Amino acid sequence: MTTRTQAQYERVTGIFEGQQPPRFAVISNGAVILENGQPIKEWSDQIRQTCTNRKTVIKELLPEINRHFSEDWVVKVREADNWFVYLIIDRARFPEDKLDFYTATFKKLGWGLSLQGRKLYFMPESITKAGAMEYIKTHIGANYVVAAGDSLLDLDLLESADYGMLASHGEAARNAAPISAHIRKTENYGIKAGEEILARVAEISLQRQ
Secondary structure (H helix, E strand, O other): OOOOOHHHHOOOHHHHHHOOOOEEEEHHOOOOOEOEEHHHHHHHHHHHHHHHHHHOOOOHHHHHHHHHOOOOOEEEEEEEOOOOOEEEOOOOOHHHHHHHHHEEEEEEEEEEEEEEEEEEEEOOOOOOHHHHHHHHHHOOOOOOOOEEEOOOOOOHHHHHEEEEEOOOOOHHHHHHOOOOEEEEEEOOOHHHHHHHHHHHHHHHHHOOO
C-alpha cells in the first residue's frame, strides 16, 4: 500500500522483474486498488462519489490552501490524479509549531494532514488505506491481516488490521500518536526496521499454518 499515484507506483514496479508481482496493489492512499495491474473501477467510483457528496474534492480545497499557505516556504502545490493535494515545502522554513493549527483547520473541512519529509499531504477523510484493505479482505475471503506502516496516513490501516507494526523511524512514532495494543513499534530504525517487520510477518505466517 502506498500514497503514490499509479504513474509513480509503476515507476518502481521494476523491482518485480523476473518475479511474480503482487495480485493487489493499493495506491493513491487507498483511492485506487489495482488487481493484476488494473484499477478496480467499482471501488474508485464509490470513493469518488463519497468525496463528491462530502465536498472533499480538489476544487473545494485549493481556495483554502491558497488562503492559508501563501508563505514562501511553499515550493509547489501538486494534485495527485484528482484525488488529493500535496505541497512540496522548504522544511527548514516550515513553521512546525503551526502544524496542529493547520491540522485542526482542515479537519473541519473533511481533510486530514500528514507531514512527510518535504511533502505536506491533504487527504480527504474518505480516502483511507484501511477502507481499501477491508475491500480486499472481503474480496478474497481473508480472515487475518498483518499490516505495517510509518506515517499518520498508515495509522487507520494498522488499527484495522489484526496485527500491526509501526516503524519507529516514521512520522507517527515521532509524533507519539496513540496506538492500540495490537500494534507494536519496531525496535529498529530504517532498513533494519524493515527486516524486523519481514521477520515478524514470516513468524506469524508459520504460526498460522
